[in-house]
Amino acid sequence: MRLTKYFIPTLREIPAEAEVVSHKAMLRAGMIKKLASGIYDYLPLGLKAIRKAENIIRKNMDSSGAIEILMPSVQPAEMWEESGRWSYYGKELLRIKDRHDRNFCFGPTHEEVTTDIVRSFITSYKQLPINLYQIQTKFRDEVRPRFGLMRGREFIMKDAYSFDVDDAGANVSYGKMRDAYRRIFDDCGLRYTMVEADSGAIGGSYSHEFMVLADTGEDSVISSDRGGYAANLEKAVCADNWEEWNEVVLPAEEKETPNTRTVEELAAFLGVPVIKILKAMIVNVDGRFYCFLVRGDHELNLAKVKNFFGAPSAELASYDDIAEQTGGAPAGFIGPAGLKIEIYADYAVRAMKNVVMGANIKDLHIINANLGRDFEVKAFGDYRNAIEGDTCPADGGKYVLTRGIEVGHIFKLGTKYSESMNAVYLDREGKRNPMIMGCYGIGVTRVVAASIEQNHDEKGIIWPVQLAPFEVVIVSLNPNEQAVADLSETIYKELSGLGLDVMYDDRDERAGVKFTDAELVGYPVRVAIGKKSLSEGNVEVTVRRTGETVAVKKEDCISTVMEILEKLR
Numbered sequence: 001m002r003l004t005k006y007f008i009p010t011l012r013e014i015p016a017e018a019e020v021v022s023h024k025a026m027l028r029a030g031m032i033k034k035l036a037s038g039i040y041d042y043l044p045l046g047l048k049a050i051r052k053a054e055n056i057i058r059k060n061m062d063s064s065g066a067i068e069i070l071m072p073s074v075q076p077a078e079m080w081e082e083s084g085r086w087s088y089y090g091k092e093l094l095r096i097k098d099r100h101d102r103n104f105c106f107g108p109t110h111e112e113v114t115t116d117i118v119r120s121f122i123t124s125y126k127q128l129p130i131n132l133y134q135i136q137t138k139f140r141d142e143v144r145p146r147f148g149l150m151r152g153r154e155f156i157m158k159d160a161y162s163f164d165v166d167d168a169g170a171n172v173s174y175g176k177m178r179d180a181y182r183r184i185f186d187d188c189g190l191r192y193t194m195v196e197a198d199s200g201a202i203g204g205s206y207s208h209e210f211m212v213l214a215d216t217g218e219d220s221v222i223s224s225d226r227g228g229y230a231a232n233l234e235k236a237v238c239a240d241n242w243e244e245w246n247e248v249v250l251p252a253e254e255k256e257t258p259n260t261r262t263v264e265e266l267a268a269f270l271g272v273p274v275i276k277i278l279k280a281m282i283v284n285v286d287g288r289f290y291c292f293l294v295r296g297d298h299e300l301n302l303a304k305v306k307n308f309f310g311a312p313s314a315e316l317a318s319y320d321d322i323a324e325q326t327g328g329a330p331a332g333f334i335g336p337a338g339l340k341i342e343i344y345a346d347y348a349v350r351a352m353k354n355v356v357m358g359a360n361i362k363d364l365h366i367i368n369a370n371l372g373r374d375f376e377v378k379a380f381g382d383y384r385n386a387i388e389g390d391t392c393p394a395d396g397g398k399y400v401l402t403r404g405i406e407v408g409h410i411f412k413l414g415t416k417y418s419e420s421m422n423a424v425y426l427d428r429e430g431k432r433n434p435m436i437m438g439c440y441g442i443g444v445t446r447v448v449a450a451s452i453e454q455n456h457d458e459k460g461i462i463w464p465v466q467l468a469p470f471e472v473v474i475v476s477l478n479p480n481e482q483a484v485a486d487l488s489e490t491i492y493k494e495l496s497g498l499g500l501d502v503m504y505d506d507r508d509e510r511a512g513v514k515f516t517d518a519e520l521v522g523y524p525v526r527v528a529i530g531k532k533s534l535s536e537g538n539v540e541v542t543v544r545r546t547g548e549t550v551a552v553k554k555e556d557c558i559s560t561v562m563e564i565l566e567k568l569r
């Protein structure tokens with residue numbers, strides 16, 4: 001492509017709203033343009049990277065036996081009423097009305113639509129298993145879209161749905177997708193890890209996420225330093241391996257603790273370590289209230305609370321609900337004594353002695369409170385967030401916390417949709433059975449952003465060859481010298497002839513401007529052609545990732561570039 005005939009609106013200034021590297025880099029390199037909050041134009045460079053990611057995904061999905069389809073973005077509400085999800089989702093679901101005032105939504109996902117296709121045409125076990133997938137635009141009305149394509153409201157997803165006759169078959173389908181995802185992210189040149197994940201509201205028995213390791217990732221990953229376990233923090237299991245504190249049980253006494261709103265303030269005021277404090281939270285689980293206790297240095301894990309009750313949601317209670325459930329105690333002074341609601345505690349609480357707990361009265365705490373004498377617990381469980389240094393119950397290693405960007409999520413779905421929407425098949429004995437489903441997503445636009453998060457420096461993007469919009473940029477240093485232009489054209493045509501995506505920067509610009517743009521846009525290989533190329537017969541080949549430049553005889557330019565690109569793959 002000739003740059004004078006192309007469209008790469010690079011920016012000198014970074015818009016203030018861009019917080020993370022990939023967002024800044026994609027704006028500066030002229031890959032995207034914001035149309036509205038969380039909604040972006042994919043400009044030529046951005047689209048080429050997205051298309052390369054899509055083709056890697058398509059190649060591996062097809063070779064896994066999945067079959068590509070394309071479903072509508074606009075979905076009728078009736079389908080979501082059948083699955084019971086129309087009323088379940090809140091504002092995140094973009095609901096629209098057509099001219100006849102009928103209800104539709106802009107699809108955030110396509111379980112219902114795919115299940116409708118399968119139930120309409122597949123009726124026998126002989127037609128199963130089947131895996132249908134699409135690569136398509138989704139819309140989820142995030143309350144706070146940010147980080148550019150990392151958390152957009154409109155985004156491109158590959159979503160696949162598998163249908164099997166039984167659980168064993170569904171496990172095979174799940175395994176095929178897991179292996180396909182590994183090939184996809186390897187082929188994209190991403191460093192990632194697969195982690196056990198919370199299945200969230202869509203139910204189903206288990207799920208795994210594929211996390212691109214990056215410090216700017218929004219997700220927290222807990223993994224054992226022995227490599228035997230990795231999970232999203234929402235899901236990471238905590239061992240119940242606490243030694244009872246060997247302290248003499250002391251008499252409890254009330255203590256005035258004015259204005260000690262936080263655990264740290266309370267600990268400092270009383271001169272005790274945070275670990276001695278019993279944190280009590282009132283949790284609203286789908287409208288029912290419970291009190292959960294965790295040790296002062298731990299955090300309550302609401303995903304674990306939600307899953308414990310099998311509820312669609314679990315949130316910290318509002319101030320008003322706290323006051324109502326505790327007889328008026330403000331947050332920071334809540335305790336388990338004298339509550340009417342059920343009390344659950346994390347395993348670590350069972351080992352505590354002589355703790356500080358809220359008295360459910362403003363500015364008052366009780367010190368040296370002890371389980372059994374001063375408060376009761378209905379049941380102990382794993383309700384806290386794992387932390388670094390915890391012992392891994394799976395392999396005895398120590399937990400390490402890292403951050404990740406979720407680029408893929410695969411779910412064992414079960415019969416949630418096939419039962420509610422009657423997607424059944426006749427088995428050998430002619431008996432009707434619901435199909436066992438799985439669903440599998442990849443955030444295509446997020447893959448591109450994640451790749452930049454993992455591959456950049458202060459000058460801009462360092463594209464892995466696999467996703468690079470253009471693999472090579474030819475920079476003519478003296479475009480007005482006919483001989484330089486001729487040599488540049490020759491090399492440009494030869495490299496393009498080999499099937500590479502080559503950008504030819506034929507602008508009448510200074511070398512510095514061309515070099516800076518080449519580094520910003522992130523072409524893996526740069527070929528610079530100038531007067532020296534004529535006098536000494538050399539061209540300069542630069543590798544973006546290492547910054548290393550070599551002088552190459554112009555007749556060896558093509559083979560050198562091809563070798564470098566092969567090594568980079």
Ligand SMILES: O=C(C[C@@H]1CCCCN1)Cn1cnc2cc(Cl)c(F)cc2c1=O
Nearest residue numbers: 089092093108109140159202439440441
């Ligand atoms: O999408 C999934 C599960 C899998 C992920 C892989 C591809 C197939 N679906 C979970 N999920 C997430 N956010 C949603 C947001 C809205 Cl507004 C909604 F109405 C539904 C969903 C929803 O179901």
Ligand SMILES: [Mg+2]
Nearest residue numbers: 209406408409
């Ligand atoms: Mg997910």
